[in-house]
Amino acid sequence: MPTEIIMPKLGMVMTEGTVLKWNRTQGDDIVQGEVVLEIETEKLNYELEATASGKLHPIVSEGDVIPVNGLLGYLLAEGEEPPVITEIKSMPETSSTPKEKSVSKKPGTTQKNHGEPIASTPGARKLAAKLGVDLSDVTATGPRGRIVEADVRAHSDGQSGPSQADSNISQSSISTIAGLPAPSKVTKMSGMRQTIATHMLSSLQSTAQLTFTLDVPVTELQSQRKAWSKKNKAAITNTHVYIKICAEIISEIPIFNSILSDGQIYEFANIDIGVAVALPKGLIVPVIKDVMDLSLQDLATKTSAANKKALAGNLSPDEISGGTFTISVLGVVEGFTPILNRGQSAILGVGGTRQKPIIENGEIVIRDVCTFNLTVDHQLIDGAVAADFMKRFSQYVEDPVSIFK
Secondary structure, three states, rough: OEEEEEOOOOOOOOOEEEEEEOOOOOOOOEEEOEEEEEEEOOOEEEEEEEOOOEEEEEEEOOOOOOOOOOOOEEEEEEOOOOOOOOOOOOOOOOOOOOOOOOOOOOOOOEEOOOOOEEEOOHHHHHHHHHHHHHHHHHHOOOOHHHHHHHHHHHHOOOOOOOOOOHOOOOHOOOOOOOOOOOOOOOOOOHHHHHHHHHHHHHHEEEEEEEEEEEEEOOOHHHHHHHHHHHHHHHOOHHHHHHHHHHHHHHHHHHHHHEEEEEEEEOOOOOOOOEEEEOOEEEEEEEEOOHHHHOOOOHHHHHHHHHHHHHHHHOOOHHHHHOOEEEEEEOOOOOOOOOOOOOOOOOEEEEEEEEEEEEEEOOEEEEEEEEEEEEEEEOOOOHHHHHHOOOOHHHHHHOOOOHHHO
């Protein structure tokens, strides 16, 4: 019986992946455990290993976007013929056994009125259904002739999507934007950047994001951090202290360790915090697990190791999943509005530290002050609760003795 190769779910909020590269070709003999293809998601590239041995029979192409649990291909026994496929659907995540497929040629297609498939992305199909657009009337400009969301929007607005020739970067093929001079270069958004853009927009559309900003003196924290590092002969940064403080507050206000999904609130026992790492093509968020059980030194070690793996592109799916809260440190700017990661309920943005005049005991003094920006999903976390988080955070930062015990 053929063994199906399925798009895995690499993370709590993953809905689809891109077939980046097939490592072997049609008919090659594959050994169980061998890497057969590479998959690209919003957060990482993943090498998919064969779950059985057999001859490779791929049914999707490099560059195709396939939903989670969608069919990628088969591993066939010697002399075995591949199944006849009329439509490939994604399988329910709760199912552990493959189900029969019916109708269409490959994933990412819908049917034309006369029965021929229309190549399109899941996002394009969803948008078309929302706007009442017939995909058979839409001009495709996506990779391999697929209809993408921009094509659906262009058609809905009464415009024709750009032709394939328009995607070329030559000056003669670049269209101008009203009121602007002709661009010198046009680059199609793709890969990780495209996925991040889609997910960030989805996050804003599906959550009620509200941001709170507070300036907090960090002079005392920095003084105690340096003394602790010298005493313990272990270097830690302000960021490590902020992670530990957030874990303490989350243990005090459990709603920050929960998510809202399909009208249900899911609460968690372990406090797993994501720490954003900037990459050349975007942002990735490795998750530090069980922060409450870690000493400051262990937290610093784990965070540093995760940062190095992120920059090297070596994070595993487990290392970027599970977090309900994220910390994003920019440092250069002060106030900014961090956007929630999909599937999370809160994110703390840490701005730059500056020397500022503040009033202490009726006198003006100069202190190191950092700007903190907390964004929450207002569907789940009330404004008063978020304000309470910031109040407690400020108290811990200004008097961090308990953190350094």
